[in-house]
Amino acid sequence: MRPRGLQFESRKGSATRKIVEKNADDRPKSLKETRDIVELRAGTPVPIDCFGERAVRLARLVELGLPVPATVAISMNTVRAIASGRIFDAEQFLQPFPEGELLAVRSSPGQFGWGGAESILNVGMNEATRASIGDAVGPEAAANEYFQFVHSYSVNVARLDAEAFDEIASSDLDPESKLAAALRRFEEDIDEQFPQSPSTQLMQVLRCMARAWEGSTARILRQARGAPDDAGLGLIVQVMASGHGPGLNGTGYAASTCYESGKRQLTGRFYPVEMKGRSLSIFRSGSAFREGISGISIRNLDRDAIDSIAANLCKTRKGYADSVEIAFAFRDGVPSVLDARPAPRTARAAVRIAVDLVEEGATTVEDALLTVEPEALMSFLHAQVEPREGQAVLARGIPASPGAATGGIAFSASEALIMAAKGIPCILVRAETGPEDIRGIYTASGVLTGRGGITSHAAVIARGLGVPCVAGASDIKFDARAKTITCFGGKSFGEGDLITVNGTNGEVLEGAAVLVEPRKDDAFAKFMKWADVKKDIGIRANADTPEEARVALGFGAEGIGLCRTEHMFFDQDRLTVVREMIFAENADERRAVLDQLLPMQRGDFENLFEIMQGLPVCVRLFDPPLHEFLPSGRDEIRELADALSLPVSKVATRVDELREFNPMLGMRGVRLGITMPEIYEMQAKAIFEAAINTCRDSRTVIPEIMIPLVSANREAELIRQMFETVAADLEYAMGAQIGFRLGVMVETPRAALRAADLADSSTFLSFGTNDLTQLAYGLSRDDVGRFMEDYVSQGVYPVDPFQTLDIDGVGELLLLAAERGKATRPDIVLSICGEHAGDPATIEFCRDAGFSYVSCSPFRVPIAKLAAAQCAIRERRKNI
């Protein structure tokens, strides 16, 4: 090997220099501009909008005193001049480097992810360097390295026919013959010898990369990622940091924390120069990071090498106040650092790293909270599929409830119950679910449906219960009679066959999968405590049952923001009573049946109030249309008629009478409450009696009562009167004081517009953004699967408004209502209890709008808390 020192000094003294454009083609003087290159040295400013993000990243490393190889950053303006041919001599770019050094040229776009041509390595390779490498590693290896450069240059820079060169590369020839064939091919195509001058090579490489940036494909790709029209590209020229000396030679990456756990542990891989191909290509592009599972573990390196790597990692950990992964190289035993970025980590590791960094004083609690993506906390809450190669994906649906589960197929709720009774985990598989499936969903390990979207019945229930669910897997054909499902490829599955649903990404897998179980550890607990301290908006949970309430409390919910009382009615024994009520002939009969439900409802509420230990509980009054409680099939109608001792025709008639064209827009919510007041009266009694019964010396229970589907204030007034009457009667009968807060669930656009009126009768307004979105768009969440994918992919809607709150439309309704509600009643409590409530962007929106709390699925409470804490921190910083 030729003696090529690691002196990083440039040939000239000044780090920044002006390149004077040569006015080659007599263009008007006005086009003559000065453009910059900069040698990376401590203290030299490298503005990102001139040189791009890679240049800035490297400058940071230099700043931290890490041994970065000699590097020159070329500004975006200069790159433009190169592309347009106004600069055609690379001599000036070569000047900073020692003569004879091989160079790497890399892209430095304005932002990570905006593309740029792939790196070209070993620029400067020619017969002379081949000879000098040959001295060190033998002629065959040297010929191979030269061949690889000729191959890469011919295809990527000279744009010659790739197939011809690939053919040579994959031939049985020895390296020297390959090289000879490649050089010959080059000369034939170009009618010139392969360029030997490093300056010529570099100029061609720079021009090629600069022009690729201007291509229309590159432009479209980066604009899709948000790059502006005039986004420029910087380029980096750097000495190749690996070598061929007698010491250690090669490249690798290393981090100081475990990818899985986040615990302190030196990890990384090293690719010695002898491992041909790999050592040259590992840093070809950013995406290659972590791609190698070949190479050797860095723990197998000698002590000195490990120490130098560890020392460099230590510097970066402090410098970045984060766990960092570095790309490093050794040239004849001398280390250098080529790149650094936050160490890759699982969500679990991210939390551990954040907590460790705070505890070792390397960062602040606020900074630590900002390093973890809220969604990443999911892995603490739900089982996840461990990716495994080759497992067949049977179908893809909508990831409707996160987590993963494996089990045998059950085609009905009753099958699911039977399997559960035998101790067999099962996946409830239904074309679509209805209220009669709730117990099945509760019992199943996972749910798969063929129809419906993110807010379909199955999805909402499964999320509430924390059961993984894939919904709307429309490629699956359901045959309920034959009890089979058939997937796109024609593969069929029957009852009991094993499948896995991955509700986190929407995949349905064949057979069992390796699952990583959720686990809350001490780091998670500490981390969430910090989030609690920093956030400044309340986080409640939507919980309908004692089980959900316990989960909610376990995840740190500060109350229940939405308790859907109708879910209490779907239990088999209650369902019969509910159905009797539906068949009551008049209000008195109805009242008599409801008297049977009263003790059950009271028990439900007592349970909830006890579990929540005095935290607020917001009860939504009965909401669904009555036909949801009735069967539709002929056999089931006959059964029901038997159970109720009614003629079949009568039951069928009532079922038909209650049928609605658009049930979502029909006889439900407060409309039922007003036309059949007995139902709400029973609920009022149950709530009040439960509140009285669960009062303790130290606490009083003040239930919050929420009226659904209000569209006019008079509705709320009538319900308020009803509740006041019931309360007064009970106060008289029981000699107790009854306190309650009454509010409105704002879920119709009209309710939002009339919030000033509503605030007259309401102490709180809680936005049901599911229905509000449905009504603002005129879009049924149950029918949305049919075209939402098309719509989002065509950019008709930027995102699915059922997944991400539509700030522009629905959001305006929220803001209007908030403003109007406050104008009437300045202390009105505002909140959101739709599915969106768990979404970080929505939380930020609600916080900005002055909402008191958001209420989300119990399983999203930690995510919501972290998102809320991050909002608060970011705003505080913005205001400083």
Add this chain to the structure above:
Amino acid sequence: MRPRGLQFESRKGSATRKIVEKNADDRPKSLKETRDIVELRAGTPVPIDCFGERAVRLARLVELGLPVPATVAISMNTVRAIASGRIFDAEQFLQPFPEGELLAVRSSPGQFGWGGAESILNVGMNEATRASIGDAVGPEAAANEYFQFVHSYSVNVARLDAEAFDEIASSDLDPESKLAAALRRFEEDIDEQFPQSPSTQLMQVLRCMARAWEGSTARILRQARGAPDDAGLGLIVQVMASGHGPGLNGTGYAASTCYESGKRQLTGRFYPVEMKGRSLSIFRSGSAFREGISGISIRNLDRDAIDSIAANLCKTRKGYADSVEIAFAFRDGVPSVLDARPAPRTARAAVRIAVDLVEEGATTVEDALLTVEPEALMSFLHAQVEPREGQAVLARGIPASPGAATGGIAFSASEALIMAAKGIPCILVRAETGPEDIRGIYTASGVLTGRGGITSHAAVIARGLGVPCVAGASDIKFDARAKTITCFGGKSFGEGDLITVNGTNGEVLEGAAVLVEPRKDDAFAKFMKWADVKKDIGIRANADTPEEARVALGFGAEGIGLCRTEHMFFDQDRLTVVREMIFAENADERRAVLDQLLPMQRGDFENLFEIMQGLPVCVRLFDPPLHEFLPSGRDEIRELADALSLPVSKVATRVDELREFNPMLGMRGVRLGITMPEIYEMQAKAIFEAAINTCRDSRTVIPEIMIPLVSANREAELIRQMFETVAADLEYAMGAQIGFRLGVMVETPRAALRAADLADSSTFLSFGTNDLTQLAYGLSRDDVGRFMEDYVSQGVYPVDPFQTLDIDGVGELLLLAAERGKATRPDIVLSICGEHAGDPATIEFCRDAGFSYVSCSPFRVPIAKLAAAQCAIRERRKNI
């Protein structure tokens, strides 16, 4: 008879006088107030808020120089003092009248309809007057008149037991014995003689009437009609104008125009004093006007009497600038006028009278236009039921499409077609209708449905076609299999049985009814021409077919504001092609099928454009969900499978796939247009080619194209691009210039909120207030029947928002959208095309909001025009 002159002079000279309250019970001085009475004389001001509306009406008559009997008006303050007992001597009220005159006391509330006690007549009747009447008409008649006064006074003033006196009245006793019995009974009950002093009688009458006004029932009744809490009552004391002399004696009413036709014609009835009872009671209260069909025609009176009546009518016609009905009396041949009010008239008469008044110079066009209620024009447009006693009302439903029709019952569209082919008028009777019924509705004379409201399918189609319809007759039980309907009382009707539907009031009658056919006469034409000149907002019609377009033009529509193209697809031959399209496997197949529809659609539009003669035509692109075109029954699915040569299972699967939970919120409108662009492309071609083909030298056809169910501007952008591409292709192929205007049907709340964006891609915004109301309230118009009645009757909603535009909620969305749309595009054309567009209140709202036009059912165009003219006139007057 005693000589009682008709001198109307009072005993004192001054017309207005102060009554000094007697401080009888030593109340504090501050309660002593001065209150007024006024004698009605020309030039004396009678403010309505002091004396009430009757006083003002009478003063007006005096002012016009009509012979009004001597009259005193007592102010509301004075009446209050009487009620509270602070005035207890009637002497002052008697002073203006000649001694011995009998008097009438009548109520004069602040506004007509606010109530007030019934009139008490013949006050002052006693033994002395009995004797003097006896001189004129004999003792028996005199005794009878006295008895009647004693009866009325005892029951209404002294509040004695009515039954006892009624018993005497209905006994077989002769008049003198009845009188004796009544006087005895009075004395027994009161322990006093029947009062003989006119002053005592008058004081009691005044106090009784003043106190009745303060009663809580009276208060509730008048407040229900809008009276304020502190509404007062004035009282009128007037000389009884009939007498007992040798000349003509009696009372009557008369008008100068025919009630039915409005033509000049002296009409009226006279009740001679000899017709006992009648002559005394005919003017007991306002509501007695026109009540009598007894009496004699005034044409049977002698020439002098007729002349004097005609002269008085002539004065009032000029004085009121209207046709007036007067109440008159003769006393010994001397005429007087007791009251006057606008002559009762049918709608047809109202128009005739208005036109005549303008032509004879008695009133202005603007005043004439204001005298006719827009809704009254209905009788020019639809047949009406001539009310007949005793006809059984089988059921009541929602008056869904005005007009009336008699026919045999047809239980299906095909039956209706068969009956029509035989020339038998039929009423299509369905539990509910769907697209397959359209031809049936078109063929039937009337429609009756058991379910659905004012905007249900049947209602909308029937209104569009001008077919009378009663919808949602929920008391009727439908048995489709047995082909019978059973009404509430248990009466059943089968196929072919004769019934009558009255779509104007919602009644279903048994058998045939007498119908009054609609007729447009020359007066109507003149009247509408004036309305055209005065109105300043455009009136277009919603018309889907050539027939409707012709009707629209006939009624003076200024264009088509909404042409629903899908209605063109329900014809049997086209339906098959549409269904083939639905079963197409891919876009190419779909396009091939649509190519068959293209010439049909083009023909539709050519027809429309020709008929409309260059007036604007706004075409709404295909809107309904595809499943509306598919059958749902098993047999029909089998038939369809045969027709399409497809396996039944495939058809059934597709039907099932297209089924939606909430079709209203599903895959329809622009969502279809974007996901299956072939449909709109075909429509674009059809519209453009039709426009080119119907251009004439003198006119170009610039079609307006409206996109349904938009919720985001990107939707409109994509359709705009599609239409521009199709237009460019056609321009190239046909060498013609294609102009068109593209706009959005604003029917989702989000579209309204985002109107600023929409205006970027739209030259017009047309509000579909049906859907907008559904979505703002979260209320399906098809399911609304179930509780809307309860809701409106309980005042939860003040009115049905599908009938009357909800100004507070939906109206705000309209205003927001109008403002935002104009901000982006100041010349944007705004309009409304929902069902509300024909409602006068909505027209006023749209006019105020700066809309360019409203588009309503063809049959409401004249109504809309008159309403628009009245708005313009009223506003002009307000601004003067």
